[in-house]
Amino acid sequence: MAYRDRLAGVPGDPGLTAATRPPGRANRGGLGGAAYARRMIGRRRELAVLQRWLDQAVVDAGACLTVVGPAGSGKTVLAGVAAELARERGLPVARGTAADATGPRLVIVEEPPTAGTVDVDRLVLGGAAVLITATQARESGRHLYLTPLTETELAALLPGRPAETVHAVWLLTAGWPGPALDLAAAVPPGSGADAVVELALASPSRGEFLTLDMALIRLLEEVASRPLPPATRARVLVRLAGELLGDPSAASRRRELVDEAVRLARTTEDPGTVAEVLDGRLHALWDPAAADERLSTASQIVDLARRAGAAGLERRGLFWRFVALAELGDLDAAEAALVAYARAGERDGDPQAAVVTLSRQAVLALVRGRLELAETLAAEVAEFGRRVGLADTERLTASLLGRLALLRGDAAPQVEPLRALARRLPGHFFEVTAARALAESGQVAPALLEVNRLLPAVLAGAGPRWIGAVADLALVASLGASPAAAQALYDALLPYAGRLVVWGGANTITGPVDDYLGRLASRLGRTDVAGAHFDRAVAQEERLGALPWLAATLAARGDQGRATAIAEELGLPAAGGRPGPDGGRGAEVWRLRRDGDDWLIDAGPEQARLRDVRGLRHLRTLLAHPGREIAALDLVAGGAGLVTSPPDPLLDATARAAYRKRLADLAGQLDAADRAGDVGRATKLATERQALVSELRRAAGLGGRDRRHNAEAERARVNATRAIRAVLTRLESLTPVAAAHLRASVRTGSSFRYEPADGGPARWQV
Numbered sequence: 159m160a161y162r163d164r165l166a167g168v169p170g171d172p173g174l175t176a177a178t179r180p181p182g183r184a185n186r187g188g189l190g191g192a193a194y195a196r197r198m199i200g201r202r203r204e205l206a207v208l209q210r211w212l213d214q215a216v217v218d219a220g221a222c223l224t225v226v227g228p229a230g231s232g233k234t235v236l237a238g239v240a241a242e243l244a245r246e247r248g249l250p251v252a253r254g255t256a257a258d259a260t261g262p263r264l265v266i267v268e269e270p271p272t273a274g275t276v277d278v279d280r281l282v283l284g285g286a287a288v289l290i291t292a293t294q295a296r297e298s299g300r301h302l303y304l305t306p307l308t309e310t311e312l313a314a315l316l317p318g319r320p321a322e323t324v325h326a327v328w329l330l331t332a333g334w335p336g337p338a339l340d341l342a343a344a345v346p347p348g349s350g351a352d353a354v355v356e357l358a359l360a361s362p363s364r365g366e367f368l369t370l371d372m373a374l375i376r377l378l379e380e381v382a383s384r385p386l387p388p389a390t391r392a393r394v395l396v397r398l399a400g401e402l403l404g405d406p407s408a409a410s411r412r413r414e415l416v417d418e419a420v421r422l423a424r425t426t427e428d429p430g431t432v433a434e435v436l437d438g439r440l441h442a443l444w445d446p447a448a449a450d451e452r453l454s455t456a457s458q459i460v461d462l463a464r465r466a467g468a469a470g471l472e473r474r475g476l477f478w479r480f481v482a483l484a485e486l487g488d489l490d491a492a493e494a495a496l497v498a499y500a501r502a503g504e505r506d507g508d509p510q511a512a513v514v515t516l517s518r519q520a521v522l523a524l525v526r527g528r529l530e531l532a533e534t535l536a537a538e539v540a541e542f543g544r545r546v547g548l549a550d551t552e553r554l555t556a557s558l559l560g561r562l563a564l565l566r567g568d569a570a571p572q573v574e575p576l577r578a579l580a581r582r583l584p585g586h587f588f589e590v591t592a593a594r595a596l597a598e599s600g601q602v603a604p605a606l607l608e609v610n611r612l613l614p615a616v617l618a619g620a621g622p623r624w625i626g627a628v629a630d631l632a633l634v635a636s637l638g639a640s641p642a643a644a645q646a647l648y649d650a651l652l653p654y655a656g657r658l659v660v661w662g663g664a665n666t667i668t669g670p671v672d673d674y675l676g677r678l679a680s681r682l683g684r685t686d687v688a689g690a691h692f693d694r695a696v697a698q699e700e701r702l703g704a705l706p707w708l709a710a711t712l713a714a715r716g717d718q719g720r721a722t723a724i725a726e727e728l729g730l731p732a733a734g735g736r737p738g739p740d741g742g743r744g745a746e747v748w749r750l751r752r753d754g755d756d757w758l759i760d761a762g763p764e765q766a767r768l769r770d771v772r773g774l775r776h777l778r779t780l781l782a783h784p785g786r787e788i789a790a791l792d793l794v795a796g797g798a799g800l801v802t803s804p805p806d807p808l809l810d811a812t813a814r815a816a817y818r819k820r821l822a823d824l825a826g827q828l829d830a831a832d833r834a835g836d837v838g839r840a841t842k843l844a845t846e847r848q849a850l851v852s853e854l855r856r857a858a859g860l861g862g863r864d865r866r867h868n869a870e871a872e873r874a875r876v877n878a879t880r881a882i883r884a885v886l887t888r889l890e891s892l893t894p895v896a897a898a899h900l901r902a903s904v905r906t907g908s909s910f911r912y913e914p915a916d917g918g919p920a921r922w923q924v
Contacts, residue, residue, distance in 0.1 A: 200311035215287035224290040227304030230336025233291035306333030326354045329373040330361045370404045389431045392422035396438030406585030430466030437474045444622040453482035469506045485660045509546040517554045527705035527728045567731035570599035587627035594630040604895045607917030609639045622662035629659040636677035648678040669707045670695040748919035761896035773885035780912035781922040787909040790874040879906045
């Protein structure tokens with residue numbers, strides 16, 4: 159059974175010097191205490207665990223320990239110390255596949271690459287102590303989890319460095335010794351505050367796509383609070399703005415930081431500083447409407463970078479040019495810009511530029527329907543990206559393969575990974591793309607439910623994924639969302655007509671904006687407007703040679719024959735046509751019916767059996783009469799209504815007289831308080847008077863007549879509401895999509911109504 163050693167679980171750890179070595183353990187000519195102390199700073203717990211484990215392995219003849227930690231956490235150093243400790247105990251040491259002998263010994267297996275080629279169980283059965291180093295835990299066995307160094311421990315590892323330098327290194331590396339030593343090696347030992355500033359500017363971010371590196375952000379915030387030269391301050395501010403890109407709530411802050419950075423950079427008249435700040439501006443502020451400005455700024459960056467001799471910034475400018483041209487729909491010019499970027503990377507010896515180029519070439523291959531080429535390029539991106547250490551390799555590969563799967567009609571497996579991304583990166587619209595994948599996998603009803611949930615956030619959003627998210631939601635909405643939702647999305651996309659839907663740095667391109675506008679206009683019943691949008695989309699797709707998009711747009715326009723022919727030539731599933739009058743739900747029928755003493759609900763892919771309760775009978779009555787108001791009394795009576803006694807007034811004559819008398823008293827007391835200048839008492843009396851007046855108004859109907867309260871009707875309202883809500887709560891665990899639709903559709907109150915919301919069936923059979 160696996161267990162984990164933690165610091166709290168190793169009380170009384172022995173120290174690292176000869177004086178504190180475990181009693182009875184001789185140094186048999188091996189590693190001295192001082193050597194241990196130098197190599198094992200901050201690893202007292204780990205050393206103690208290793209010593210006890212090896213002692214136990216000698217006695218028990220066979221054991222396995224997996225040391226788990228990220229790259230740079232000290233796994234290799236710890237394995238080396240384990241080898242020396244083993245030799246002190248008279249154990250031979252072998253590594254990986256070289257360990258074929260039997261008998262007591264230490265076998266060190268490093269993962270990757272050798273762990274998968276070693277039969278660990280066979281080694282343990284042969285009497286070996288097997289030490290595995292890994293970045294992730296194994297399914298079974300004993301594990302030792304490495305932890306980062308504290309700031310004090312890191313200071314001991316970096317003697318002679320100023321405290322503020324140690325603090326900066328500790329923040330930037332999270333205390334992991336490998337990255338900390340590498341970073342500190344770039345800082346001369348005598349450096350002071352200037353070194354900290356350079357660390358903040360030059361250290362690679364540990365944040366991934368749209369995720370925050372909070373340590374770097376904190377260091378940049380600290381540095382930004384200091385008095386700095388204009389050029390340095392401009393660079394710090396624009397980098398801070400870029401690091402905040404993953405925070406959807408920081409849009410206004412990013413704008414303020416960038417505006418100040420640009421102003422300061424231009425005062426320096428230094429081309430390198432201005433180019434760096436303009437590049438950071440394009441990264442930190444992504445306005446879909448600013449594609450022309452992006453193209454112009456990219457040209458400025460290239461020119462300034464060449465004047466400054468900054469090759470890296472020149473490549474960035476060339477890449478921004480590629481992205482802007484793709485947004486504007488000029489893929490031929492964009493491809494030429496991409497080639498220029500790739501050649502600059504070759505010239506400068508930048509292998510990561512080659513990976514980025516491969517990934518965008520794969521995107522262009524997908525656009526033109528060269529699916530086999532796109533698949534080959536995606537595999538090259540995965541292999542080459544891992545080899546050169548490109549941080550975004552996994553995301554780029556997943557994006558390419560996911561888009562390929564959608565084109566081939568295999569959308570369903572994409573839903574859960576996208577939902578997982580939405581949970582990890584809230585505010586970046588991954589749930590919208592999950593809704594599109596649901597719709598394209600045939601689950602239109604649950605996809606339509608997402609439209610109303612996501613529409614407000616999408617319309618209020620911004621950022622590099624925004625226009626793609628609007629387009630994805632537009633496609634789902636065109637299959638049956640309410641006219642209001644379709645109109646809102648149409649209005650949001652209309653300013654971008656004539657352009658392509660480009661996500662961020664063009665790692666995905668999902669078609670002409672006019673295609674989505676045509677679908678929305680068709681949903682709204684504006685046939686002429688829809689036809690004009692579709693015609694413009696078809697012309698653009700034909701000019702670009704974008705055959706998969708062309709097939710989809712032709713099908714949406716109603717040209718099913720030509721669309722099918724193109725799809726067959728590409729080996730793609732036939733593209734679907736425009737949504738029918740049922741909003742794209744086809745002839746889908748959901749059922750609620752009796753089966754003996756139970757009820758059966760059949761909602762597309764969801765089915766459930768429920769015991770008979772009042773709420774189900776109420777629900778059946780509402781579903782049988784969609785859109786009709788049914789009084790609460792009629793609902794609980796099964797639709798026949800109840801004969802009730804005449805309703806009583808909310809306030810009888812005695813109560814009304816008492817209210818009026820108290821109002822007269824209050825009027826006199828208010829006059830007295832005003833004359834006396836007693837503001838506090840006057841305020842208190844006025845509040846009481848207003849409350850009494852409000853109560854009298856509530857009790858009065860039209861023309862001042864008494865409002866009347868019917869006790870039976872109120873009891874019926876409460877009981878029917880409670881019974882229906884209990885059923886919906888039960889359905890949430892059995893048929894969540896049907897439950898969500900019913901919650902959005904059933905109106906309660908003195909009258910009840912089933913008003914079908916988006917995401918439901920064409921009709922109910924009850």
